[in-house]
Amino acid sequence: MSENDLLIEEILKLKKKSGALILAHYYQRLEIQKCADFVGDSFELAKRAKEAKSDLIVFCGVRFMGESAKILNPTKKVIMPRPDAGCQMADMVTVSKLREMKNTYPKAAVVCYVNSSAEIKAESDICCTSSNAVKVCESIDADEIIFVPDKNLGAYVAAKLPHKMFHLYYGYCPVHKNITLEDAMNAKKRFPDAKLFVHPECEAEVVEIADYVGSTSGIIREAENSDAKQFIIGTEYGVVERLTEYNPDKKFWLLSPKLVCINMKMTSLINLRDCLKDQFGEIDMPEELRMKAFSALDKMMRI
Ligand code: SF4
Known part of the structure; x- marks a missing residue:
């Protein structure tokens, strides 16, 4: 048996003992995906987290994903094997920059890509993911939209909805933009x-x-x-x-060897094993912030 096989066996035993639900993003290492109860993209993972019955959710992904799980299912304990794994795109937009845009375009609705912090979600009218961005922007009752933080996804959506005016924030995923x-x-x-x-x-x-x-x-x-x-x-x-x-x-x-997200690759089998064993890396936030961020995420899930 390889070292990885032994670790996977140990993780599966710990998972059973703790009753944890392990969620993993498709960008995680394949061996992490193999330990997960469910593997998906941001939207599918958010849905699974919302519906989770288990009291313990272990999220293998980047920080905004663990935050979304907590926002959507606050009574559960959400832990991440690598809570320090951030998303470079999410980090590009700050609340003060978003507020500046809101002041410049006061009639515009704010749509934030799910790749954003809880604070940005709390400042937004509605969230979207890459799978539903066109549908979300189409459905909202506003002709003007501030789209944060991904300029490329925003431009893609804007091209599909020429009857709406888009104000795009200059953020991007360095992995894809490369x-x-x-x-x-x-x-x-x-x-x-x-x-x-x-x-x-x-x-x-x-x-x-x-x-x-x-x-x-x-x-x-x-x-x-x-x-x-x-x-x-x-x-x-x-x-x-x-x-x-x-x-x-x-x-x-x-397409290119540049397409590797170092943050997504941070989570190792050892991190996952230790996290299940010691239950560290808990994601939490003030209730007021969670409630505001929930509104943006929940509106998206209802579309
Ligand atoms: S691939 Fe890009 S958008 Fe996805 S987590 Fe990595 S930096 Fe963020």
């Missing part, structure tokens, strides 16, 4: 028979030449259901690992 048109063209040249699937956090010129643009779950679902056999994946490496593991009859290539 991908250039040249990277994408080179990958297409190397693998001419492969379909190009990308995340809307990529730059517009990359999104424009893709065969499919969608959320992490959307990319996985589309690739699994497609008749095509080869794919260039323009999102984080964890998705390629997962698709390769569960679809041995198909070939998946990462």
Whole structure:
């Protein structure tokens, strides 16, 4: 038995003993995904966290995800093996910068991408994820929208809804933004028979030449259901690992080796084992903040 297999065995025993529900994002290391009760993208994980019956939720992801779980299901204890794993995009927007935008555009509704802190959610009218951003922005009763923090997702949504006016905050995911048109063209040249699937956090010129643009779950679902056999994946490496593991009859290539989120890769099996054993890394926040942030998340879940 390998060291990883032994750790996984220990984690599964501890999970059973504690009654914990382990949630993991698709960008987590594959061995972490294998320990989880449920693996999903931000939206699916938020839904699972909200519906969780277990008193203990162990969240393997980055901090805003653990926060969302606590906001949506406050009576549960939410712990993270790496509470220090942040999201660089979420950290780009501050409450004072958002308030400045709100003062500049007083008639605009604020839509915040779920990749944001509890404080930003509390300042927003509604949340969205990459899988429902168009639907959320379409559904809200406002012609003007302040979209934070991802300028690329915001621009993607704005192009789909030309009848609304968007004010985009200049934030971005450094992992996806790093991908250039040249990277994408080179990958297409190397693998001419492969379909190009990308995340809307990529730059517009990359999104424009893709065969499919969608959320992490959307990319996985589309690739699994497609008749095509080869794919260039323009999102984080964890998705390629997962698709390769569960679809041995198909070939998946990462668009560029730059597509690795160091924060998502921070959680190790040892961290997860220790967290289950000692129950450290609890996520908590003042009730007033939680209630305000809940409103934005809950409105999204109802759409
Ligand atoms: S991939 Fe980008 S958006 Fe996702 S957690 Fe990492 S830095 Fe944040």
